[in-house]
Amino acid sequence: MKPTLADATRGRILFGGDYNPEQWPEETWHEDVRLMKAAGVNSVTLGVFSWAKLEPVPGAREFAWLDRLMDLMHGNGIGVVLATPTASPPPWLGRLHPDTLPVDQDGRTEWWGGRQHFSHSSTTYRRHAAAITEDLAARYANHPALTMWHINNEYCTYDWSNQAAARFRTWLQRRYGTLDALNTAWGTAFWSQGYGDWAEVHTPRHAHYLRNPAQVLDFKRFTSDMLLECYLAERDIVRRHTPHPPVTTNFMPLWAGQDAWRWAEEEDVVSVDLYPDPRDPLGAQHAALVQDMTRSQARGPWMLMEQAAGPVNWRGVNHPKPRGLNRLWSLQAVARGADAVCYFQWRQSRQGAEKFHSGMVSHAGEQGRTYQEIQRIGAELAGIGPEVAGTHTANDLAILHDWHSWWAGAHEGRLSTEVDHPQVLTAWHRALWESHLTADFAHPEHGLTAYKLVVVPQLYALTDSAIDNLLAYVHQGGTLVSGFLTGVADEDDRVRPGGMDARLRELFGIRTLHEWWPLEERERVECEGFRGTLWSEEIERVADGAETVAAYKGGELDGLPAVLRSGRAWYVSTLPEPSDLRELLSRIAAQAGVRPVLDGLPPQVEAVRRGEALFLLNHAREPVTVPVPGTHRDLLTGATVADEITLGRYGAAVLKP
Template sequence: MPKPQGPALSDATRGRLLFGGDYNPEQWPEEVWHEDVRLMKDAGVNSVTLGVFSWSRLEPEPGAREFGWLDRLMDLMHDSGIGVVLATPTSSPPPWMGRLHPDTLPVTEDGRTEWWGGRQHFSHSSATYRRYAAAITEDLAARYGGHPGLTMWHINNEYCTFDHGDEAAASFRRWLRERYGTLDALNEAWGTAFWSQGYDTWDGILPARQPHYMRNPSQVLDFRRFTSDMLLECFVAERDIVRRHTPHIPVTSNFMPLWFGQDAWRWAGEEDVVSVDLYPDPRDPLGAQDGALVQDMTRSQARGPWMLMEQAAGPVNWRGVNHPKPRGLNRLWSLQAVARGADAVCYFQWRQSRQGAEKFHSGMVSHAGEQGRTYQEVKQLGADLARIAPEVSGRHSTADVAVLHDWHAWWAGAQDGRLSHEVEHADVLRTWHRALWQAHLTTDFAHPEHDLTAYRLVVVPQLYLLTDAAIDNLLAYVRGGGTLVCGFLTGVADQDDRVREGGMDARLRELFGIRTLHEWWPLDPGEGVACEGFRGTLWSEELEADGTADETVAYKGGELDGLPAVLRKGGAWYVSTLPEPDALRDLLARIATGAGVRPVLDGLPEQIEAVRRGELLFVLNHGREPVTVEVPGTHRDLLTGADVTDRVTLGRYDAAILRP
C-alpha cells in the first residue's frame, strides 16, 4: 500500500506524545470550560478533539452557522497550550436533515429505515447528505484553517454505515459498471448461471437485500467492497476540502478495531495519520492480547507511529455487564500502546456525560470528579507520558514476523452457505496472533500482496480468498528463503469467490506437498481430533500427501487416521486443523526458532510482555502479582529514573521502559 502523502503524525506531535481525548463542552455550561482547562493542565493534557458530535450545534437549522461558541473554545484551548484536533461533525447529522431529507437516511437489508435519534444515521450514497457534509466541512476549514491552535483534522467518526436503499442501489450499479464493464463479465464473476440469476439489464441489480433464501455470495462480497469504497469516498471528499485550506495539517479518521466493514489497508493509504479506537474488556484475561493485536495491525497500517484516538479510562456502557478497570490497568494498557508504536494516547471522553446514551461510559474525569480514582490515575499517566516522550516519540518498532490479513478474504469467507458457522475469520486470526503473543514474539501485519522480504517468518492464520497475485507473492517469498506457515481453509477461492479447482489452488498444494484435498471435515463445538502430539479443534481436512513433504504430523484415530494434519515442505508449513492454544503456541515458537526468530528476552514469565521500540525495551506485567524479570546489562528506567542492572522487579500491572 502507498504511504500517506500528506503531513505525518510527527507534524502534530513535534517530539511529544499527544495526550487527551474527545472534549464535548457543548454539553456543559461555559463556566465549566475553565474548570476543565485547569484539570487538563494538571493532568498534562496537551490535545483535545473538538466537534465530533456538534453538527446540530454548529448548524441548528439548514444553512445557519453558530460558530461563536467554537471560536471561544479554540481560543481558550490555544491560550492554555492545548492543541486542537478539529473534527468534521458529519457522523451524526442533525434531526432536521432526516426530517426534511429522508433520502439521507440509511435503509437496512430488509427495507427498514434507520431514523434519527442516535448517530451514524446517514446514507453514504445520498447526494443530499454529501452536499450538506461538504458545506459544513468547507466552512469549518475556512474559519479555522488559520487558527494557531489547530494541530490535526479528524474526519467524521468510526465510519460504519451500511445502506441498502434506492440511492445506494443506483450507486452500486455505477460501481459495478466501473468494475466489470459489461453484464456478461458481471454474470461470469457472480456465477449467475446458478439459481437462474442471470441479469439482462443493470437496472435489475439490487444491493444485497434480504431474499427469500440465501443470497449470491459473490454479490454480497461485491456489496461489501462497494460499501467500503462509498464510505471512503465520503472521507476523501471531506479530506480534500480541509487539505485545500490547510495542506500543512495532517488528517485522520478513526478506525474501529478489526472492523468488518472497511478495507483498512486501502483506507490507511488515504490518511496522513492512522488512528484507532480500542476497548479491550478489563475482565477478559486475554484483553491485553486483544489490545496487542489491534496495536500491531494499526502500526502496520501506519507503517510507523500511530494514534490511539479512543480508549476508556474506566467502564464502557455497551457490554452486557460493564466493569471498571482495576487500579493500574489503564496506565498499563496505555503504555502497551506506546510500546507498540503509538505517539498519541487519547480517550473518549474528557468529562463523563451526565445525560445521553453514554452517561455511564467513563471519562478521564468521572462522575466522582477531581478526587476520583479515575482522574488521579489519568494524572499519573500524563506525568509518565511527558517524562518518556522525548525518548519515545517518533521511534519505530520492527518485527521479524508478519501475520497476513485481508478484508476481502474475511468478507468472502463470511457467506451464509459456508461449511461451518463455528469458523469465524476474526476469531481464527485472534487465536493465531495470541499464540505468537504468548510465545513472546512481536508481529507486524501485512496484506498478502505486500512485499514480505523483510520478514523471516510469515504466518497466514486463514485466507479463504487469495488472488493470483497474492499466491505468486507467497510462492516467491518461500523461494527466496522465507518461512511460511498457513492455517486451514486457505487459498480455496479466487477474487470472485470461485472455488479453485481441487479445493485449494494447485500452486499451493504443490508448495505444501499435497496431492489431493479430498474433503473438508469441520468439527462440532467442543469436538476435537487427535493428532500426533496435540489435539486439534474446530476443523480438520482429508489430505493426501504427494510424498515430497519433509515432515508430517498425522491424525490419530477416526476417519482421518494416519493422514497428514501438518505438513512441511522446505520452508512451507500447512496446518489443517486448529491446535489447542498451548500446542499452537509451541508449534509456532518452534517454527519461529527454525526461521531465526527469537523473543526480545529469553525465559520470560507468562504474564510478562517485552517489546522493543527503537533501542528502548518495554517490559509490562499483565499479572496481579509482583514478578522479577531478567534484563541482562545496565539500563535506565525512564519511568522511575532508576538504574537497573540485570533484573527488574515489577508490581501488579506495572511497567518499566529501559534505555541501555
C-alpha cells in the same frame, strides 16, 4: 510530501481525548482547562458530534462558541484535533431530506435519535456534509490551536436503499464493464440469477434463502468504497484550506466494513479506537493484535484515538478497570508504536446514551481514582515522549490479513459457522504473543522479503498475484506457515480446482485435498502430539519431498497428515489447542531465526522493543521479577536497573541502556 503524525506531536506523545463542552455550561470550560493542565493533557478533539450546535437550522452557522473554545485551548497550550461533525447529522436534515437516511436490508429506515444515521450514497447528505466542512475549514484554517483534522467518526454505515442500489450499479459497471462479465463473476448461472438489464441489479436485500455470495462480497467492497468516498471528499476540502495539519479518521478494530489497508493509504495519520474488556484474561492480547495491525497500516507511529478510562456502557455488564490497568494498557499502546494516547471522553456525560461510559474525569470528579490515574499517566507519557516518540522498530515476523478474503469466507453457505475469521486470526496472534514474539501485519500482496517468517492464519480467497507473492517469498528463502482453508477461492469467490490452488498444493506438498471435515463447537480431533479444534481435512501428501510432521490419530482421518512440511513451507490443517499452537509456532519461529527480545520472560510479562527503549509490561495482579542483563535506566522512574527488575501488580518499566 504529505503531513505526518510527527507534525502534530513535535517530539511528544499526544495525550487527551474527545472534548464535548457543548454538554456543559461555559463556566465548566475553565475548570476543565485547569484539570487538563494538571493532568498533562496537550491535545483535545473538538466538534465530533457538534453539527446540530454548529448548524441548528439549515444554513445557519453558529461558530462563536467554538471560537471561544479554540482560543481557550490555545491560550492554555492545548492543541486541537478539529473534527468535521458529519457522523451525526442534525434532526432537521433527516426530516427535510429523508433520502439522507440509510435503509437496512429489510427495507426499514434508520432514523435520527442515535448517531451515524446517514446514507453514504445520498447526494443530499454529501452536499450538506461538504458545506459544513467547507465553512469549518475556512474559519479555522489559520487558527494556531489547530494541530490535526479528524474526519467524521467511526465510519460504519451500511445502506441497502434505492439510492445505494443506483450507486451500486454504477460501481459494478466500472468494475465489470458488461453484464456478461458481471454474470460470470457472480456465477449467476446458479439458481437462474442471470441479469439481462442493469436495472435488475440491486443491493443484496433480505431473501427467502441464501443470497448470492459473490453479490454480497461485492456489496461489502462497494460499502467500503462509498464510505471512503465520503471521507476523501471531506479530507480534500480541509486539505485545500489547510495543507499542513495531518488528517485522520478513526478505525474501529477489526471492523468488517472497511478495507483498512486501502483506507490507510489515504490517511496522513492512522488512528484506531480500542476497548478491550477489563474482565477478559486475554484483553491485553486483543489490544496487542489491534495495535500491531494499526502500526502496520501506518507503517510506523499511529494514534490511539479512543480508549476508556474506566467502564464502557455497551456491554451486558460494564466493569471498571482495576487500579493500574488503564496505565498498563496505555503504556502497551506506546510500546507497540502509538504516539498519541487519547480517550473517549474528557468529562463523563451526565445525560445521553453514554452517561455511564467513563471519562478521564468521572462523575467522582478530580478526587476520583480515575482522574488521579489520568494525572499519573499524563506525567509519565510527558517524561518518556522525547525518548520514544517517532521511533519505529522493524520486526522479523508478519501475519497476513486481507479484508476481501474475510468477506468472501464469511458467506452464509459456508461449511461451518463455527469458523470465524477474527477468531482464527486471534488464535494465531495469541500463540505468537504468548511466545513473546512481536509481529507486524501485512497484506498478501505486500512485499514480504524483509521478514524471516510469514504466517497465514487463514486466507480463504487469494488473487493470483497474492499466490505468486507467497510462492516467491518461499522460493527466495522465507519460511511460510499457513492455516487451513487457505487459497480455496479466487477474488470472485469461485472455488479453485482441487479445492485449493494447485500452486499452493504443490508448495505445501499436498497431492489431493479430498474432503473438508469441520468440527462441532466442543469436538476435538486427536493428532500426534496435540489436539485439534474447529476444523480438519482429509489430505494426501506427495510421496516424496513433503514430510508429515504430525498425523491424525483415530477416526476417519487416522494416519493422514494434520501438519505438513515441504521445505520452508508448512501447512496446518486444523486449529491446534492454544498451548499446542504456541509450541508449534514458537518452534518454527526459532528455526527461522525469529526470537523474543528477552530470554527467560515470565509468561504474564510482555516485552516489546521500540527504538532503543525496552517496554516491560506485567499483565498479572502478582509481582514478578524479570531478568534484564546489563545496566539500564528506567524512563518511568529514573532508577538504574541492573540485571533484573521487579514489576508490581500491573507494573511497567521502560528501560533504556
